[in-house]
Amino acid sequence: xxxxxxxxxxxLKPHTPSLxxxxxxxxxxxxxxxxxxxxTEIDKSVETVKITLVGEDIDYEKIKGVIEKMAGSIHSVxxxxxxxxLVKEASTPQDR
Amino acid sequence: xxxxxxxxxxxLKPHTPSLxxxxxxxxxxxxxxxxxxxxTEIDKSVETVKITLVGEDIDYEKIKGVIEKMAGSIHSVxxxxxxxxLVKEASTPQDR
Amino acid sequence: xxxxxxxxxxxLKPHTPSLxxxxxxxxxxxxxxxxxxxxTEIDKSVETVKITLVGEDIDYEKIKGVIEKMAGSIHSVxxxxxxxxLVKEASTPQDR
Amino acid sequence: xxxxxxxxxxxLKPHTPSLxxxxxxxxxxxxxxxxxxxxTEIDKSVETVKITLVGEDIDYEKIKGVIEKMAGSIHSVxxxxxxxxLVKEASTPQDR
Amino acid sequence: xxxxxxxxxxxLKPHTPSLxxxxxxxxxxxxxxxxxxxxTEIDKSVETVKITLVGEDIDYEKIKGVIEKMAGSIHSVxxxxxxxxLVKEASTPQDR
Amino acid sequence: xxxxxxxxxxxLKPHTPSLxxxxxxxxxxxxxxxxxxxxTEIDKSVETVKITLVGEDIDYEKIKGVIEKMAGSIHSVxxxxxxxxLVKEASTPQDR
Amino acid sequence: xxxxxxxxxxxLKPHTPSLxxxxxxxxxxxxxxxxxxxxTEIDKSVETVKITLVGEDIDYEKIKGVIEKMAGSIHSVxxxxxxxxLVKEASTPQDR
Numbered sequence: 001x002x003x004x005x006x007x008x009x010x011x012l013k014p015h016t017p018s019l020x021x022x023x024x025x026x027x028x029x030x031x032x033x034x035x036x037x038x039x040t041e042i043d044k045s046v047e048t049v050k051i052t053l054v055g056e057d058i059d060y061e062k063i064k065g066v067i068e069k070m071a072g073s074i075h076s077v078x079x080x081x082x083x084x085x086l087v088k089e090a091s092t093p094q095d096r
Numbered sequence: 097x098x099x100x101x102x103x104x105x106x107x108l109k110p111h112t113p114s115l116x117x118x119x120x121x122x123x124x125x126x127x128x129x130x131x132x133x134x135x136t137e138i139d140k141s142v143e144t145v146k147i148t149l150v151g152e153d154i155d156y157e158k159i160k161g162v163i164e165k166m167a168g169s170i171h172s173v174x175x176x177x178x179x180x181x182l183v184k185e186a187s188t189p190q191d192r
Numbered sequence: 193x194x195x196x197x198x199x200x201x202x203x204l205k206p207h208t209p210s211l212x213x214x215x216x217x218x219x220x221x222x223x224x225x226x227x228x229x230x231x232t233e234i235d236k237s238v239e240t241v242k243i244t245l246v247g248e249d250i251d252y253e254k255i256k257g258v259i260e261k262m263a264g265s266i267h268s269v270x271x272x273x274x275x276x277x278l279v280k281e282a283s284t285p286q287d288r
Numbered sequence: 289x290x291x292x293x294x295x296x297x298x299x300l301k302p303h304t305p306s307l308x309x310x311x312x313x314x315x316x317x318x319x320x321x322x323x324x325x326x327x328t329e330i331d332k333s334v335e336t337v338k339i340t341l342v343g344e345d346i347d348y349e350k351i352k353g354v355i356e357k358m359a360g361s362i363h364s365v366x367x368x369x370x371x372x373x374l375v376k377e378a379s380t381p382q383d384r
Numbered sequence: 385x386x387x388x389x390x391x392x393x394x395x396l397k398p399h400t401p402s403l404x405x406x407x408x409x410x411x412x413x414x415x416x417x418x419x420x421x422x423x424t425e426i427d428k429s430v431e432t433v434k435i436t437l438v439g440e441d442i443d444y445e446k447i448k449g450v451i452e453k454m455a456g457s458i459h460s461v462x463x464x465x466x467x468x469x470l471v472k473e474a475s476t477p478q479d480r
Numbered sequence: 481x482x483x484x485x486x487x488x489x490x491x492l493k494p495h496t497p498s499l500x501x502x503x504x505x506x507x508x509x510x511x512x513x514x515x516x517x518x519x520t521e522i523d524k525s526v527e528t529v530k531i532t533l534v535g536e537d538i539d540y541e542k543i544k545g546v547i548e549k550m551a552g553s554i555h556s557v558x559x560x561x562x563x564x565x566l567v568k569e570a571s572t573p574q575d576r
Numbered sequence: 577x578x579x580x581x582x583x584x585x586x587x588l589k590p591h592t593p594s595l596x597x598x599x600x601x602x603x604x605x606x607x608x609x610x611x612x613x614x615x616t617e618i619d620k621s622v623e624t625v626k627i628t629l630v631g632e633d634i635d636y637e638k639i640k641g642v643i644e645k646m647a648g649s650i651h652s653v654x655x656x657x658x659x660x661x662l663v664k665e666a667s668t669p670q671d672r
Contacts, residue, residue, distance in 0.1 A: 002123030004116060005130070008474050019464050020388060020444050027386030027467035034389070034467030040669050042460060050669075052474045054467075060116050076138060078476045080115050083123035083130030083150075090104050090148045092174045093191070093232050093242075095477070098219030100212060101226070136477050146477075156212050172234060176211050179219035179226030179246075186200050186244045188270045189287070189328050189338075194315030196308060197322070252308050268330060272307050275315035275322030275342075282296050282340045284366045285383070285520050285530075290507030290515070292500060348500050364522060368499050371507035371514030371534075378488050378532045380558045381575070381616050381626075392666050403656050404580060404636050411578030411659035418581070418659030424573050426652060434573075436666045438659075462668045479669070482603030482611070484596060540596050556618060560595050563603035563610030563630075570584050570628045572654045573671070 004058040005086045008079035009051045013072035031057040100154040101182045104175035105147045109168035118166050127153040196250040197278045200271035201243045205264035214262050223249040292346040293374045296367035297339045301360035310358050319345040388442040389470045392463035393435045397456035406454050415441040484538040485566045488559035489531045493552035502550050511537040580634040581662045584655035585627045589648035598646050607633040
């Protein structure tokens with residue numbers, strides 16, 4: 001099967017463990033080169049985070065495992081890039 | 097005939113098989129170098145996905161075969177690029 | 193006469209032949225290096241397509257011939273670039 | 289006198305001669321390297337075209353001569369760049 | 385654990401010590417290569433500052449220590465990037 | 481004193497002498513490398529022009545002299561860049 | 577202490593001395609490589625100017641001294657960048 005190069009996740013997590021610890025743990029998974037975690041909403045006890053993961057060969061089950069072990073849950077997978085090159089979404093009039 | 101270099105598809109699919117499995121399978125097709133799959137709408141049982149495929153020589157029928165085998169259906173072909181170079185759409189006042 | 197390097201066309205076409213076949217045929221014309229075809233509107237029986245053609249020496253009559261042979265019609269020529277270099281439209285306050 | 293490197297013109301022209309013929313003729317003028325002609329408005333018998341001309345040493349009178357010989361008229365000169373380098377308009381709060 | 389490469393903080397601080405002194409002190413922390421401090425709101429006695437820290441291996445506790453020693457408090461951690469490369473947040477339709 | 485590298489002027493001028501002649505004359509001043517003149521408003525007898533001048537060592541008084549000799553007047557100096565490098569205005573939340 | 581690489585100031589100044597003289601004087605300060613001065617508001621007797629200063633090692637007190645000697649006053653320090661590299665503010669959903 002073709003390798004996964006990029007995944008964007010919408011994740012709900014408690015404030016503890018911190019975003020820093022979660023990002024660090026995710027970047028440590030085999031096949032991951034880097035992680036961007038951006039907070040999109042903060043509530044009293046939880047925060048919604050958009051997580052962009054980039055790598056040469058990303059294993060979704062391992063990512064899910066780490067997020068759940070750290071008390072988070074994946075709401076949705078919003079973007080996936082696969083193949084020998086990292087393709088960007090082409091802009092179309094349907095986006096505008 | 098001139099070779100197809102890029103196709104953008106609007107696809108409706110059930111939540112299973114996952115976007116990750118669909119993207120991986122598409123990127124494995126001969127002539128495809130990479131795939132970006134971006135979710136544009138999520139409903140209870142289905143999701144709408146904008147799929148950008150890039151390659152040296154893309155065979156639309158093979159792509160359609162993989163998407164349908166994985167329970168998806170192509171709503172529309174929104175963009176096609178063909179030729180010896182990958183041409184970008186020029187911006188015009190008609191877009192604005 | 194100076195050579196034509198880029199043309200943007202507004203084309204109306206039936207759903208068959210497909211956008212993929214039309215793009216491939218256009219990219220095969222002598223003097224064309226690549227083609228981007230972007231769907232701007234879809235109706236029951238026809239679609240409106242913005243076609244950007246790039247090449248070293250584009251012959252408009254050949255393009256028109258291919259489009260009409262494939263049951264399409266050119267509504268308007270929206271942009272033309274000619275000369276020894278490919279000039280981009282300069283932005284002015286009149287555009288804004 | 290300093291050499292003219294870029295001119296943007298607002299031109300009114302009949303549909304015939306075509307935009308392709310006008311652009312080709314303009315790009316053929318001595319001192320012109322390339323021309324972008326972008327249609328900004330189409331009426332029944334005339335079209336308004338924004339023409340961007342780039343070159344090492346542009347002679348406005350020759351451009352005007354070609355446009356008028358091809359039945360067009362220059363409404364306004366909207367931008368001029370002159371000198372040994374091609375300067376871009378700097379963005380200021382007054383534009384916003 | 386994976387190394388932290390970038391952190392964005394939302395910080396509330398009194399006007400003294402100055403933003404210049406705070407930025408300089410933060411950039412002096414081991415593992416930090418540079419700091420951007422941008423004022424987002426100014427009140428009579430306090431200012432809200434968005435602080436972007438970039439480095440090879442950022443220690444959040446040291447940053448927090450310096451900010452608090454200089455009378456500031458961290459309201460929220462808005463973005464974290466971790467791993468062997470500095471990943472940028474991918475744009476998705478959910479942002480728009 | 482530090483050398484002036486870029487000036488943006490808001491200039492009011494009659495239609496004659498032309499924008500082409502004014503731009504050419506300005507680009508001919510010692511210390512000027514290039515000039516962009518962009519029309520922001522046209523009235524019956526006058527036009528408002530935003531002029532961006534770039535050079536290694538710009539003398540404002542010479543520019544003012546040329547503009548006034550060609551019947552124009554400087555309304556305001558909207559931007560100045562000085563020093564050994566050409567610095568761009570940094571974006572801040574106050575601009576937005 | 578970490579070196580200051582960029583400062584953005586909001587400055588109120590009388591029309592005389594001119595923006596050109598102020599920019600030139602600021603760019604002449606030791607440790608400054610370049611200055612962009614952009615007018616954001618003009619009143620009858622004063623103008624508000626956004627000043628971006630870039631350098632290897634900027635001394636705020638010297639800048640303040642020059643601005644005040646030239647009859648200006650600093651309203652606010654809107655951005656500061658410090659460290660061994662010039663960090664750009666990361667974009668976050670909180671900006672939008």
